[in-house]
Amino acid sequence: MAEPQYRFRDDEPVGDPAVTVDSFGDQSNAAAVRIEPGDDARALLPHLERIRLVEVNFPVFGDGRGYSAARILREAGYQGELRAVGDVLVDQVAFLRRCGFDAFAPEVPLNPADAEAAFIRFDNVYQPTIDGRTPIWALRHG
Amino acid sequence: MYKYDSYDQAMVDTRVEEFRDQVKRRLEGHITEDQFKPLRLMNGLYLQLHAYMLRVAVPYGTLSSAQMRMLGDIADKYDRGYGHFTTRQNIQYNWIKLEEAPDILADLAKVEMHAIQTSGNCIRNTTSDQYAGAAADEVIDPRPYAELIRQWSTFHPEFSFLPRKFKMAVIASDTDRAAMRLHDIGIQLVRNEMGEIGAAFYVGGGMGRTPMIAPLINPFVPIDQMITYSEACLRVYNRYGRRDNKYKARIKILVHELGKEDYTAQVEAEFLHLLSQNIEPPLDELSRIKAQFVDPPFDAAAPDTIDRSDPDFALWNDTNCLPHKKPGYIAVTISLKPVGGIPGDASADQMRLMADLAREYSFDECRVTHAQNIVLPHVRKADLYTLWQQLDTAGLGTANLDRIGDIIACPGLDYCSLANARSIPVAQKISERLSDKSAAIGELKLKISGCINACGHHHAGHIGILGVDRKGVENYQLLLGGCEGADTSLGQITGPGFDEDGIVDAVEKTTEVYLAARQDGERFLDTYRRVGMAPFKEALYG
Numbered sequence: 001m002a003e004p005q006y007r008f009r010d011d012e013p014v015g016d017p018a019v020t021v022d023s024f025g026d027q028s029n030a031a032a033v034r035i036e037p038g039d040d041a042r043a044l045l046p047h048l049e050r051i052r053l054v055e056v057n058f059p060v061f062g063d064g065r066g067y068s069a070a071r072i073l074r075e076a077g078y079q080g081e082l083r084a085v086g087d088v089l090v091d092q093v094a095f096l097r098r099c100g101f102d103a104f105a106p107e108v109p110l111n112p113a114d115a116e117a118a119f120i121r122f123d124n125v126y127q128p129t130i131d132g133r134t135p136i137w138a139l140r141h142g
Numbered sequence: 143m144y145k146y147d148s149y150d151q152a153m154v155d156t157r158v159e160e161f162r163d164q165v166k167r168r169l170e171g172h173i174t175e176d177q178f179k180p181l182r183l184m185n186g187l188y189l190q191l192h193a194y195m196l197r198v199a200v201p202y203g204t205l206s207s208a209q210m211r212m213l214g215d216i217a218d219k220y221d222r223g224y225g226h227f228t229t230r231q232n233i234q235y236n237w238i239k240l241e242e243a244p245d246i247l248a249d250l251a252k253v254e255m256h257a258i259q260t261s262g263n264c265i266r267n268t269t270s271d272q273y274a275g276a277a278a279d280e281v282i283d284p285r286p287y288a289e290l291i292r293q294w295s296t297f298h299p300e301f302s303f304l305p306r307k308f309k310m311a312v313i314a315s316d317t318d319r320a321a322m323r324l325h326d327i328g329i330q331l332v333r334n335e336m337g338e339i340g341a342a343f344y345v346g347g348g349m350g351r352t353p354m355i356a357p358l359i360n361p362f363v364p365i366d367q368m369i370t371y372s373e374a375c376l377r378v379y380n381r382y383g384r385r386d387n388k389y390k391a392r393i394k395i396l397v398h399e400l401g402k403e404d405y406t407a408q409v410e411a412e413f414l415h416l417l418s419q420n421i422e423p424p425l426d427e428l429s430r431i432k433a434q435f436v437d438p439p440f441d442a443a444a445p446d447t448i449d450r451s452d453p454d455f456a457l458w459n460d461t462n463c464l465p466h467k468k469p470g471y472i473a474v475t476i477s478l479k480p481v482g483g484i485p486g487d488a489s490a491d492q493m494r495l496m497a498d499l500a501r502e503y504s505f506d507e508c509r510v511t512h513a514q515n516i517v518l519p520h521v522r523k524a525d526l527y528t529l530w531q532q533l534d535t536a537g538l539g540t541a542n543l544d545r546i547g548d549i550i551a552c553p554g555l556d557y558c559s560l561a562n563a564r565s566i567p568v569a570q571k572i573s574e575r576l577s578d579k580s581a582a583i584g585e586l587k588l589k590i591s592g593c594i595n596a597c598g599h600h601h602a603g604h605i606g607i608l609g610v611d612r613k614g615v616e617n618y619q620l621l622l623g624g625c626e627g628a629d630t631s632l633g634q635i636t637g638p639g640f641d642e643d644g645i646v647d648a649v650e651k652t653t654e655v656y657l658a659a660r661q662d663g664e665r666f667l668d669t670y671r672r673v674g675m676a677p678f679k680e681a682l683y684g
Contacts, residue, residue, distance in 0.1 A: 037385075062180070062263065064303025068380050071300055075419055091164070091181055098299035111172075117163070122156055124149055126293045128421050129300070136149045136293070137427040 002055070002085045002105035006093075006115065009081055009102050014053040034085075041069035048078050056101070058086040067099045074100035074130035090114045094121060098131050143206055143507060144289050144434050146254045153296065154251045157258055161185050162244035169241060184302075186260030187243055191559050194238040196246060197260040202270035202288040202312070203231035203510040207501040210508055212253045214493030220246050225493065227478060227486045229550060229599060230309070231269045231510040232260060236557050258296060263304045265295035265376070269311045271319045272511040275435060276519040278467040281333050284314040286431040287341070287368065290423060294369050301376050305383035306391035308376070309348075320512055321626035323347045323356045324602060326393045327375055334362055341368045345375055345405070346397030349596035354394040355630050359406040367413075370422045374413035378405065437468075438505035438520060444470025448523045455530050457581070458541035463526070472523050474504075476516040476533060477540040477548060481577040482570050485551045486514030495536050503529050513550055513587075515543070546586045546653070547573045550599050554592030554609065555616075561592035563609025563616035564642075571646045576653065583653055586666040589624075602626040604667045605652060606633040607645060618645035622652065622678060623670045634675060637683050648682055655681045 007013070018034035019027055021043055032053040035041060044051065054073060056066040070082055083103035084096050090110045097119065104110075128135045146154070161181075168178040182188075186197040198213070205213075213233055217225045220242050221235040228234055238246070250256055259266055268288045275283045291310060295301070301308070311322045314331040322328035328344040340362040347356025363371045379393045382400075397405045446469045450456040464473040476496060479485050488496070496516055500508040503525050504518035511517055521529060533539040542548045549572065552558065554565030569590055576583070589603030593610070600606030606621035617639040624633030640648050655678050656666050664672070 062303055063385055064263075064301070064305075065381055065385075067300045067303065068377055075415070089177070089180075091184075092303075095297075095299040095302050114167075121160055122297070123152060125299075126153075126296050127298060128419075130419075135423075137423040139149065140147070140430065141424060141426045 002083075002107075004083055004103040004105045005109050006104040006119075007081075007102070008097075011081075014081065016053070018053065018055045035066065035069050037063050037065040039069070041072045042076075044073065045076050048073075048076060051078065052080040053083065054078070054080065055083045055085050055105075058084060058088055061087040061089050061092060067095065070096070070099040070101055071130060090118050093118050098125065098129050098133070100130050143204060144201075144285075144431065150293075151251075151254070154254070154256045154258070157185075157256060158244060158247045158251050161247055165240060165244050180262065182243075183262040184259065184264065185243075185247070186257035187238070187240075188261060189559070190236065190557050191555075192557070193236065194240055194243065195234055195236050195557065196238045196243060196257060197228070197232050197234045198250060198255060198257050199260050199267040200231050200233060200255075200510050201292050202268060202274070202285050203272055203512075204274075204285060205500075205508050205510065206253075207497040207506050207508070209253045209255055210497035210500060211494055212249060212255070214490040214497065216246055216249060217490040217493065219249075224487050224489045226484075226553065227488065227510050227514050227516070229512050229514060229552075229597065230267055231272075231512055232267055233510070234553075236553070261307075262302075263306050263308075264302045265298060265304075265308045265310065268292055268295070269309070269320055269325075269512060271313045271315060272509040272517045273319065273464060273473050273519060274314070274509075275437070276464075276466050276471075276473045277315055278465050279317055280314045280467075282314050282331055282339055283435050284312045284331055286428060286435050287329070287331060287365075288312045289431050290369065290428060291372065294372070294423070301380060304376070304380055305385045306388070306393075308379075308393065310372075316628055318627040318630070321599070321602060321630075323630045324349055324353075324599075324626060325356065327372065328356050329368070331365075332362065339365045341365060341371070343371060343375065345409075346394040346402075348392050348394040349599060349601050350392065351389060351594040351596070352392075352394065353596065353601040353632050354398060355632070356394070357397065357402045359402060359409065365428070366425055367417070367422060370416050371409075371413055373421060374409045374416050377412050377416075378408045382408075438507075440468045440471060440520070441522065442470075444468075444522050445524050446470045448472075448526055452527070454534075454541075455527055458530055458534075458539060459526065461541040461545065462543045466520065468520075470523055472521050472526060474518045474521050474526070474529065475511070475543045476518065476538050477542055478515050478538075479542055479548050479573065480537055480540050481547060482574045484566050485549050485569050488516075492536055492538060495532070496538070499529060499532060513544075513548060515548070542577075542580055544585045544587060545580045546576050546583050546588055547580055548587070549573060550587075550589040550603070552591050552598035554590075554598075558592065560595060561609070562611035563592045563618065565590045565592040565598055565609060568607065568609070568618065568642060568645060571642075572649050575646055575650060579653065582657065584663075584665060586653070587625075588649070599626070600624070601632045602630070603633060604665075604670070605649060607649075610639065612639065616642060618642065620645065620648050620652070620682070622675060623667065625667055636675065636679055651681050652678055
């Protein structure tokens, strides 16, 4: 299992190996699952209560299906760890964070200075997402 | 016009610094060209055949005179003294140095402009009707809605790595002047029986190698749900659009393969879910934006007559001007298609002159059109002759709007690394050959693409030309009967292609067949639709 380089959570990391989405429903003791780009994140919604870690794999950074998977899980109330793994680059981390990812395990570790700058670069955002940041239109209209 | 507040300005300024940092990392060798490519692409910077090309966004085609002036200054300072206005209402500079690109973005930011999302697989610049706010036939000014979409789509975290690029257009007239149904999402603002404004959603149109006319998937989305509905359309696409083949990755293929009904059902289900997420900007925000698009202070006493005693002026007045919603005013199109010129190009001096004229005669405003011309939307009829004289002196007075010389052409093999054939020289030769017959031929929209990606909109041309590579030689295929607008249709290929001189002859022959067959002042398109392909084929290949 990929160890996160960045983790924005205080709870104990899950040590269990992640299983695939199609086998997760049958393994009632599994707490970690791995989403591949073609998987339907909504297949996990009946099991959210027992999931503590979701790894979303990005085999290539340009395949953006994992962004939707993450938001769908968070919008359904998923509270566990959401970890981006694979081809995760420094210029994607802010977008991933906005979609609900709170852990990052890039295949090639990010340059720490670049990554720290990237996480905090933009003070404000135009869209509301489940990350809870106040969109600019709400700031304008108090 | 929309004016940035401190939030908008901070977004753009921060992006400039981010890009400066990215370029620095590249120039110092900390990142490879492969790693840099997606970063520069998100900033509209392409590596072309000879140099870097920078594409600057012109949201919904609207420019203030200060912005137009800056575009001219940038052309002088960082390019070779000219720029190229594009079919997506943007401007491109073709001779850019990588190390200067951050400075260009900084200059743009000074006039509230940017190059954000002018390339990459994300939501691109939202386009609109070039006569918005001036046209007599609009239900409402579409630009505030386009601005709402601009903000929502800027740095959208979920939709920055879509299967492919994504283009949206917003119009508010039955006459479609923005090729709305040839976009990934086309929105037509409409008014229902209760007088409420809503958005009709057309999804899955596009040109490229598989041209499709977007089907209507929802005739009336309430205006306070437009962003949520867009988000639903995009989410279904992001999850299920094809990623196995770049050429089948646009949303038109998804809508086509699923079928309109199935795609719509998925969007409606996602929409229902997203309504619970409260992502829609409040109507207060729309009102705030709308307040910045109120009519300029029109003079109610402006004289409604034009002195047409100069015949050259009268011809230009007939060809290049559109009725305005206010008496005493008129909307003017400045042709960037001089006879034998490069379609859409303007020199730095011409841009600065157009900026001055916009300030003096059009309430500080001008527009870029998808046909690669410039519009002064609000000109007093009393000023029209003086304006025309100044345009004419600067080589900007060509009277050929929607005529055969008003050619849309992509940059083609002269600049573009994707092209198979040159487009510009073909446009120049046709323009020179047929300029004398322009008035006799009347409305005829000719569009040229230098490869099947169709950036020159050849599918939608009354006459379309597609440049291909045939065994190492440039070859040009002829299409007839395409049309954008309310009666959108796709052109049909005539038969075997032609060489560079042959295609110019073929276009001339096509116009001759039309002139011989024309009845009662029909447009070329009407005649073609009436008589069909056969007589044209006979003349071309018989």
